[in-house]
Amino acid sequence: MTERLCLVHYHEIGLKGKNRSTFENQLVTNLHRALAGFDVSNIARISGYIVVETADRLASEELAATIRRVPGVARVSLAYKCGLDEGEYCAAAVRALGEAGDFASFKVHARRSSTTYERHSLEMNRLVGSVLCEAFPDKKVDVHTPDVTVVVHVVQGSTFVYAASAPGVGGLPVGTAGKVVTLLSSGFDSPVATWMVGRRGAICVPVHFSGRPMTADTSEWLCQDIVDALAPSGVVGRLYVVPFGERQREISLAVPQSLRIIMYRRVMLQVSERIARLEGAKALVTGESLGQVASQTLENIAAVNEAVTMPVLRPLIGSDKQEIIARAHQIGTYDISCQTAPDCCTLFMPRRPETHARMEQVLEAWESFDHEAMVQGLVDAVEWRDFPQCPSYHAPKGPLWDHHRELAAADSVQR
Numbered sequence: 295m296t297e298r299l300c301l302v303h304y305h306e307i308g309l310k311g312k313n314r315s316t317f318e319n320q321l322v323t324n325l326h327r328a329l330a331g332f333d334v335s336n337i338a339r340i341s342g343y344i345v346v347e348t349a350d351r352l353a354s355e356e357l358a359a360t361i362r363r364v365p366g367v368a369r370v371s372l373a374y375k376c377g378l379d380e381g382e383y384c385a386a387a388v389r390a391l392g393e394a395g396d397f398a399s400f401k402v403h404a405r406r407s408s409t410t411y412e413r414h415s416l417e418m419n420r421l422v423g424s425v426l427c428e429a430f431p432d433k434k435v436d437v438h439t440p441d442v443t444v445v446v447h448v449v450q451g452s453t454f455v456y457a458a459s460a461p462g463v464g465g466l467p468v469g470t471a472g473k474v475v476t477l478l479s480s481g482f483d484s485p486v487a488t489w490m491v492g493r494r495g496a497i498c499v500p501v502h503f504s505g506r507p508m509t510a511d512t513s514e515w516l517c518q519d520i521v522d523a524l525a526p527s528g529v530v531g532r533l534y535v536v537p538f539g540e541r542q543r544e545i546s547l548a549v550p551q552s553l554r555i556i557m558y559r560r561v562m563l564q565v566s567e568r569i570a571r572l573e574g575a576k577a578l579v580t581g582e583s584l585g586q587v588a589s590q591t592l593e594n595i596a597a598v599n600e601a602v603t604m605p606v607l608r609p610l611i612g613s614d615k616q617e618i619i620a621r622a623h624q625i626g627t628y629d630i631s632c633q634t635a636p637d638c639c640t641l642f643m644p645r646r647p648e649t650h651a652r653m654e655q656v657l658e659a660w661e662s663f664d665h666e667a668m669v670q671g672l673v674d675a676v677e678w679r680d681f682p683q684c685p686s687y688h689a690p691k692g693p694l695w696d697h698h699r700e701l702a703a704a705d706s707v708q709r
């Protein structure tokens with residue numbers, strides 16, 4: 295029986311010159327981890343593809359769909375693998391076209407790579423084309439804009455034949471662009487922002503600020519669900535949770551009501567920056583989008599940003615809500631984000647938040663409470679959960695982390 299396997303195509307990493315093999319190796323590693331739940335027998339690089347084979351030699355659409363979610367994958371084709379026998383690859387072409395669904399026209403695209411096979415591609419096009427015309431007499435050949443293209447690719451001693459091919463998420467393999475700390479709420483935006491930088495190859499370490507103990511821990515569970523939903527893409531290595539409720543109460547008592555949110559955000563960014571340094575991360579990421587809510591004006595972004603020196607990436611800054619929602623559907627976080635839960639953002643909210651903060655007032659309010667001790671106390675109280683789907687994530691080491699580990703072992707996040 296002819297084997298069925300997945301051919302993984304990758305455009306962008308093919309362009310990276312001498313880094314190419316690093317990227318390919320990383321993609322192979324990431325695919326191994328992403329496909330741990332399948333009985334995969336071989337993942338290998340071959341002539342511009344990565345080939346994924348299963349033990350039963352019958353790769354499924356489910357396997358292809360899982361591969362399509364892995365960053366760095368431009369396209370996945372479910373292909374038949376044959377030898378060089380023309381009867382065999384023509385029969386595979388008939389099967390492949392038969393599975394292509396609804397179509398009116400087709401063409402054959404024969405290719406050869408690193409092979410001494412005696413037939414040339416033009417000859418193969420004609421041969422396979424005539425067999426397909428006989429098998430599908432009501433379909434027409436259209437070499438310019440066909441509905442379906444049947445690819446017949448001879449590589450060394452094998453022939454790969456496919457018609458079914460669908461786009462993957464694109465981007466770069468996670469682990470090729472360093473590490474970032476992302477500020478994750480259970481809303482729509484920050485999960486999408488996290489996924490977007492992950493798709494560009496960054497290892498993501500989300501930090502969630504919960505209102506605990508002043509609120510329930512529902513938002514923490516929702517954030518765990520969000521990271522579980524992102525897990526197949528392998529972008530998240532670890533989720534940190536910072537119980538922020540008590541400190542928010544302190545801030546709310548110390549600063550003018552209208553500046554509370556800006557103070558909360560400055561503390562959140564500083565705690566995240568501290569965690570980023572311990573993690574060896576090079577940037578912070580938020581889900582802000584310009585003007586989307588009152589707190590996301592340029593003045594307020596500047597007033598919050600001033601608290602840190604590390605770059606703050608805002609991948610959604612120019613996105614409309616509809617685009618963000620569409621992406622949330624695609625990555626599987628939409629339904630989770632629809633569930634509302636009180637988190638630190640809903641706690642001690644002022645009636646009239648400042649929308650155009652003036653820096654000198656911000657700095658005055660900032661000096662009116664012991665923010666340094668507060669930030670350190672919050673970093674010391676951080677809890678976390680690890681996610682094994684990101685093979686490139688390496689946890690920080692050292693005495694501080696040993697201390698944290700003991701705290702975390704006794705804590706509820708590691709349930």
Ligand code: ATP
Nearest residue numbers: 477478479481482483484501502503580581582637
């Ligand atoms: P989101 O949909 O991501 O919750 P939002 O539209 O509610 O964003 P804001 O509440 O102004 O907007 O939050 C802006 C950004 O601040 C978020 O995208 C996120 O990166 C960060 N952030 C907000 N709340 C939290 C939280 N509880 N924990 C961690 N980060 C947060």
Ligand code: MG
Nearest residue numbers: 479480481639
């Ligand atoms: Mg929110």
